[in-house]
Amino acid sequence: MRLPNLVRAATGVLLATSLSGCAPSDASAPPQPAATFAAPYATDEEALAAAEEAYTEYTRVSDQILHDGGADAERLAEVAVGSFLEESLVELREFESNGYRATGEVVSSDFVLQRYSPKTGPLELISVYLCSDVSAVEIFDSSGISLVANERDDLATMQVAFTFNNERRQLLVSDQQLWASGTC
Amino acid sequence: MRGIVAVLAVLALVVTPVDLAVFGASSGCTDLKRRLGQCPSAGITDDAVEIGATIESPGASGSGSDGGDIGVGIDDDATVDLRCGEGVPLGCKAIGVTVPPATDATGPLSITDIATFRPQPPTAGMQPNRWMIVGLDTNFYANTSTHIVDGTLFGDTAQVRFTPIAYHWDYGDGTTATRSTAGTTWAQQSVPEFDPTPTSHVYDSPGNYTIRLHVSYAAEYRVSGAGWLDVIGTLTIVAAPITATAGHASTVLVDKDCLANPTGVGC
Numbered sequence: 455m456r457l458p459n460l461v462r463a464a465t466g467v468l469l470a471t472s473l474s475g476c477a478p479s480d481a482s483a484p485p486q487p488a489a490t491f492a493a494p495y496a497t498d499e500e501a502l503a504a505a506e507e508a509y510t511e512y513t514r515v516s517d518q519i520l521h522d523g524g525a526d527a528e529r530l531a532e533v534a535v536g537s538f539l540e541e542s543l544v545e546l547r548e549f550e551s552n553g554y555r556a557t558g559e560v561v562s563s564d565f566v567l568q569r570y571s572p573k574t575g576p577l578e579l580i581s582v583y584l585c586s587d588v589s590a591v592e593i594f595d596s597s598g599i600s601l602v603a604n605e606r607d608d609l610a611t612m613q614v615a616f617t618f619n620n621e622r623r624q625l626l627v628s629d630q631q632l633w634a635s636g637t638c
Numbered sequence: 639m640r641g642i643v644a645v646l647a648v649l650a651l652v653v654t655p656v657d658l659a660v661f662g663a664s665s666g667c668t669d670l671k672r673r674l675g676q677c678p679s680a681g682i683t684d685d686a687v688e689i690g691a692t693i694e695s696p697g698a699s700g701s702g703s704d705g706g707d708i709g710v711g712i713d714d715d716a717t718v719d720l721r722c723g724e725g726v727p728l729g730c731k732a733i734g735v736t737v738p739p740a741t742d743a744t745g746p747l748s749i750t751d752i753a754t755f756r757p758q759p760p761t762a763g764m765q766p767n768r769w770m771i772v773g774l775d776t777n778f779y780a781n782t783s784t785h786i787v788d789g790t791l792f793g794d795t796a797q798v799r800f801t802p803i804a805y806h807w808d809y810g811d812g813t814t815a816t817r818s819t820a821g822t823t824w825a826q827q828s829v830p831e832f833d834p835t836p837t838s839h840v841y842d843s844p845g846n847y848t849i850r851l852h853v854s855y856a857a858e859y860r861v862s863g864a865g866w867l868d869v870i871g872t873l874t875i876v877a878a879p880i881t882a883t884a885g886h887a888s889t890v891l892v893d894k895d896c897l898a899n900p901t902g903v904g905c
Contacts, residue, residue, distance in 0.1 A: 520669070520670070538666050538668070542668045542669065542670070545668055546670065549670060556673065560669070560672070577863070586672065588673050593670075602673070602674055603674060606674065612667065612672075613865070615865045629864070629865060630667050630669075630672075631666060631667050631867075632672070632677040
């Protein structure tokens with residue numbers, strides 16, 4: 455009849471051992487915060503709303519430049535930044551010198567936050583996915599022939615990154631990638 | 639720095655040298671390319687993301703403003719695969735392939751860089767430690783968390799971020815379970831010992847059991863500090879198995895502590 459107590463005594467010793475010695479270690483290392491950057495948005499929701507507003511303005515300016523045949527392409531600097539801006543400007547100048555023109559506007563919707571990284575500084579502060587619909591957009595060369603590829607998918611999910619300009623307190627598009635073509 | 643991103647992101651699209659305007663290879667999908675239908679696209683295979691490029695510059699496309707490069711086309715081809723769990727059981731491997739410069743366009747493809755990214759292996763924990771009581775809950779948990787592994791690709795910094803997303807338990811008694819949480823100790827959950835937890839398991843029979851844990855990770859990668867890009871598919875890593883013994887425990891009412899009163903009722 456002693457067995458139960460022995461089992462329980464052993465249980466106590468083993469439990470004490472297991473509880474004290476095997477707590478799971480949380481080895482996650484948080485990213486190092488930037489020294490002087492204050493997060494401009496308190497929540498993910500605010501960040502997403504700001505990104506949506508910034509991207510809407512970006513497409514408005516971009517469409518306007520294309521409608522103007524690429525004239526005054528430097529306007530894009532109001533809404534984009536970095537090497538992405540530089541690439542866009544090179545293309546727009548070529549667009550202008552070739553005498554191309556565009557009609558219609560892109561429609562963006564279904565913004566989803568991919569990442570808001572307030573602790574890592576203003577560079578690529580926010581990334582979002584969004585649905586881009588270019589079905590209304592046409593681009594023609596100087597003789598009126600469409601330059602749009604036959605394979606163009608009118609709908610596509612885009613991944614867009616934004617960099618925060620601290621002086622202007624404004625989000626600027628700093629990268630744009632095709633994420634999934636043909637679907638949103 | 640940007641050059642590396644460009645290698646990662648150039649077109650998978652084959653731009654045929656017909657009469658449409660082809661704007662140059664670049665790292666992003668500019669608005670103009672998007673509207674023309676010339677944007678890069680990322681291919682997806684079973685366990686890898688393939689981001690590749692083939693741009694056939696027609697040379698004499700007629701629309702260029704510089705008027706140069708007449709004649710032979712130039713093939714620029716760059717692909718980077720990030721493969722997880724495929725042929726590299728413990729990690730992800732980034733494989734970059736580029737062709738030589740245009741002046742040597744007939745030369746063989748060369749692998750310019752390979753970086754291997756391995757997540758830190760998870761470990762399994764259990765309470766009680768390596769034994770269990772038949773009929774009562776045994777608490778299992780996984781020790782792992784999101785972490786970043788650094789490496790290099792094309793001489794530049796590359797990182798892969800692993801996030802555990804599923805925990806597959808084989809309890810050794812013929813039952814398995816897939817949990818969405820790692821689980822923690824009873825103490826950390828502030829529940830009494832042998833209480834059920836979201837990750838606990840009850841053994842029905844005494845015996846020796848081998849408990850196995852596999853953890854599935856989602857992976858993202860980035861190069862040169864650019865934005866994180868998802869790796870399609872998951873990577874499953876095996877933790878070291880645990881062997882443990884299940885036994886019966888019974889309780890009886892006794893009259894005082896049996897050590898103090900060894901002849902008492904129940905002792």
